[in-house]
Amino acid sequence: MIFFGAHPDDIELSCGATIAKAVKDGLRVGIIELTRGELGTRGTPKVRRREALKAAGILGARFREQLDFGDGGMRTGRDQEMQIIAAVRLCKPKVVFTMWPDDRHPDHIRTGQIVAQASFLSGLRALTTDLPAHRPQVTIYYPQNYLVTPSFVVDVTRTWKTKMRAIAAFKSQFYDPKSKEPPTFIADKKFLEMIEARGRHFGALIGVEYGEAFMTKQPPKVDDIIAAYEGREP
Secondary structure, three states: OEEEEOOOOHHHHHHHHHHHHHHHOOOOOEEEEOOOOOOOOOOOHHHHHHHHHHHHHHHOOOEEEEOOOOOOOOOOOHHHHHHHHHHHHHHOOOEEEEEOOOOOOHHHHHHHHHHHHHHHHOOOOOOOOOOOOOOOOEEEEEOOOOOOOOOEEEEOHHHHHHHHHHHHOOOOOOOOOOOOOOOOOOOOHHHHHHHHHHHHHHHHHOOOOOEEEEEOOOOOOOOOHHHHOOOOOO
């Protein structure tokens, strides 16, 4: 599994607990962000890179890479597509996660689009590179700023605290009463309270304490309908 995001911390906010759960389940997980976050109001690219590596260690990711497509004006040309294709062909993930391509930040939109497109192109044998063709089984999208009706919700009750520790690794970005950095929307205490509330909301949808939501353009296969709704009421 590879999780793609636009900026350092995007992935932790939306699917950090799912990564931690996948790792606990014995799956190999990698993280790739497409920019260095150089236009962020707080912190620097160097600081955010250090924070990102710490967060990846908390979640248990096998690797975390950072590409340089340009924060705030993300480039999505052929060169950028080929960099994503190289990562997909090298790692051969069965599943690729990326941002829902209809979000508040233009970089989020472009990330969702280019990752989905490159994941498809990666499967074309006639598109030759140093690595053999490989196409993931599915591209799965995760929401960030806007709420979208999920295709499925993952029970992340047991790994929610790990997610929040990973988010806390980004000290330059989020709430810190001792920080002298300029105030921002995500640095407000209410932002992390919203993340908590959203996790509880998605969890309530499936009858658990915490959940993380995902969207697909193809519905997932359900083998056991009764088990899928165990403990639920209409």
